[in-house]
Amino acid sequence: MLVRRTEPPASAAVTITVDGRDVRARKGESVAAAVLAAGIVPTRLAPVSGAPRAPYCLMGSCYECLMTVDDRANVQACMTPVKDGMRVRTHASRPSLRHG
Amino acid sequence: MGERADIVVIGAGPAGMAAAIQAAAAGLAVAVLDDQPTPGGQIWRNVEGAAERGDLKLFGKDYRRGLASVKRFRLARVDYQPGARVVGVEPDADARDTGGDVLFVRKGQAARLSCKRLIVATGAYERPTPFPGWTLPGVMTLGAAQIALKTSDLVPERPFVIAGQGPLLLLLAAQLEAAGAPPDAVLDLSDPGLALTAGKSAAMAALLAPDYLAKGAYWLGRLRATARNVVQIRALGAERLRQVEWRTAAGAVGRIDVRTLLVHDGVIPNAQLTRAMRAPHLYDMAADAWRPAADRLTGQLDDMPWVHVAGDCAGVAGWAAAEALGESAGAAAATALGRTATPGRWSRTRASRARALRPFLDRIYRPARAFQRPDDATLVCRCEEVTAGAVRAAAALGAQGPNQLKAFTRAGMGPCQGRMCSQTVAAILADAQGRGPGDVGLMRVRLPISPLTVGELAGLNETEIKLPLS
Ligand code: FES
Numbered sequence: 001m002l003v004r005r006t007e008p009p010a011s012a013a014v015t016i017t018v019d020g021r022d023v024r025a026r027k028g029e030s031v032a033a034a035v036l037a038a039g040i041v042p043t044r045l046a047p048v049s050g051a052p053r054a055p056y057c058l059m060g061s062c063y064e065c066l067m068t069v070d071d072r073a074n075v076q077a078c079m080t081p082v083k084d085g086m087r088v089r090t091h092a093s094r095p096s097l098r099h100g
Numbered sequence: 101m102g103e104r105a106d107i108v109v110i111g112a113g114p115a116g117m118a119a120a121i122q123a124a125a126a127g128l129a130v131a132v133l134d135d136q137p138t139p140g141g142q143i144w145r146n147v148e149g150a151a152e153r154g155d156l157k158l159f160g161k162d163y164r165r166g167l168a169s170v171k172r173f174r175l176a177r178v179d180y181q182p183g184a185r186v187v188g189v190e191p192d193a194d195a196r197d198t199g200g201d202v203l204f205v206r207k208g209q210a211a212r213l214s215c216k217r218l219i220v221a222t223g224a225y226e227r228p229t230p231f232p233g234w235t236l237p238g239v240m241t242l243g244a245a246q247i248a249l250k251t252s253d254l255v256p257e258r259p260f261v262i263a264g265q266g267p268l269l270l271l272l273a274a275q276l277e278a279a280g281a282p283p284d285a286v287l288d289l290s291d292p293g294l295a296l297t298a299g300k301s302a303a304m305a306a307l308l309a310p311d312y313l314a315k316g317a318y319w320l321g322r323l324r325a326t327a328r329n330v331v332q333i334r335a336l337g338a339e340r341l342r343q344v345e346w347r348t349a350a351g352a353v354g355r356i357d358v359r360t361l362l363v364h365d366g367v368i369p370n371a372q373l374t375r376a377m378r379a380p381h382l383y384d385m386a387a388d389a390w391r392p393a394a395d396r397l398t399g400q401l402d403d404m405p406w407v408h409v410a411g412d413c414a415g416v417a418g419w420a421a422a423e424a425l426g427e428s429a430g431a432a433a434a435t436a437l438g439r440t441a442t443p444g445r446w447s448r449t450r451a452s453r454a455r456a457l458r459p460f461l462d463r464i465y466r467p468a469r470a471f472q473r474p475d476d477a478t479l480v481c482r483c484e485e486v487t488a489g490a491v492r493a494a495a496a497l498g499a500q501g502p503n504q505l506k507a508f509t510r511a512g513m514g515p516c517q518g519r520m521c522s523q524t525v526a527a528i529l530a531d532a533q534g535r536g537p538g539d540v541g542l543m544r545v546r547l548p549i550s551p552l553t554v555g556e557l558a559g560l561n562e563t564e565i566k567l568p569l570s
Contacts, residue, residue: 054237
């Protein structure tokens with residue numbers, strides 16, 4: 001997964017909650033990056049097998065990073081910048097619904 | 101219908117920014133919709149932030165150059181809307197070449213923006229790399245690691261391995277080394293004759309790779325210490341990645357304990373939008389990828405003259421060509437709307453120089469066979485969990501084309517809409533039918549090109565936003 005090379009200075013840090021847990025993040029980074037840096041995996045279970053998944057491309061292509069952000073379900077976490085106080089829920093507790 | 105923008109540009113990378121600057125300078129009302137929070141595209145991702153952080157040097161000269169372009173874009177008189185996810189385009193109902201509406205979602209709200217000319221500059225994305233275990237947490241694309249480094253100052257958790265092929269392999273290995281996180285191993289999956297591990301390609305890579313690698317020999321020397329030319333890889337682990345297994349052409353097998361695995365196999369045009377618009381596309385055999393059929397300089401689509409494509413989404417050629425083609429697309433669109441616009445005099449030269457190199461690059465960076473012809477047990481469709489074996493079985497049962505194959509197997513029916521599998525599915529089908537990928541085609545892309553909630557969908561018919569500029 002990912003680890004921080006440098007901690008963001010206080011002026012550039014925000015706090016979000018992920019599955020109820022406080023996670024410090026760097027202003028401007030995506031929810032997916034913050035979740036990976038906090039070592040929170042899996043973030044999703046595959047719809048058929050229930051296999052563990054985590055954000056994969058961080059650029060909006062793979063849709064592996066779908067999470068619930070401030071009560072909106074199926075948000076692409078890698079395309080969503082963190083905001084102080086944001087509440088994030090991963091979809092890791094049960095296989096996600098099929099789409100399409 | 102309310103007021104129309106003259107031009108809407110989709111994407112704020114090198115091509116989109118250059119197009120917007122050019123069109124705005126001609127006095128037109130220009131809106132730029134980009135899905136990122138800041139301008140620069142993937143190549144110059146967060147260049148302003150990195151500059152603030154004092155990290156520009158880490159990424160090399162090509163990245164530093166982006167700062168000037170982004171500054172120019174910030175000063176241009178354009179209506180820039182970051183964080184805007186475009187979901188579709190509706191051409192005018194009566195005639196196809198008078199303009200249309202761009203549908204997008206921003207801040208959780210769906211909206212439409214009407215325009216006379218559209219410039220699509222959606223860039224490229226990494227060629228999907230199916231192999232056993234690629235869905236395990238801990239496996240990520242090389243591009244993902246680069247984005248994490250640029251936006252968050254995050255590095256891969258060690259020990260980590262880079263695997264695949266393409267010039268980005270060298271670049272990222274060098275950037276990570278400069279960031280104090282060198283890869284523990286590099287598994288080079290390129291053709292053994294062209295491998296970066298093979299002596300003769302060192303000079304080639306130094307010659308062709310981004311100028312960050314002007315010291316190519318130095319980096320290659322460092323890399324060779326950790327690089328190994330292999331023909332297959334496997335990611336192992338249950339809940340998350342634990343090991344990478346590799347196999348060489350000679351049959352030697354080895355395993356490395358890892359926390360992170362970064363994979364890469366070059367980039368391909370992100371043509372999702374033009375494909376959803378049903379514009380004709382061409383298969384470029386050298387690049388092994390599809391691109392929209394368009395004028396090579398103005399980017400005007402053969403079939404829809406009100407739409408231009410520019411930059412890597414029109415055919416991957418790198419940032420210098422993208423900037424030049426963005427400029428000429430912006431000028432062409434402005435001229436079509438009755439304005440005078442002259443693209444920078446170097447545009448054409450720079451674009452053709454970058455393009456002249458392309459066939460050579462395409463030849464030495466062929467897609468890795470291990471990824472492009474996965475074994476039966478490998479998942480090709482991550483969303484619906486469809487294996488290569490299931491796709492082969494459906495092909496053997498007589499699935500005629502990619503769309504029928506999708507209906508048989510569900511491959512491509514998930515939220516990513518085939519971004520991660522349609523190339524592989526088409527290649528497998530082409531093999532089964534003894535045809536070329538260009539004859540088989542890709543599965544259809546439907547609107548919206550990214551999922552919309554019911555609420556957003558309802559909003560689309562009510563909202564029409566107006567350009568603050570006009
Ligand atoms: S991580 Fe791939 S779409 Fe978000």
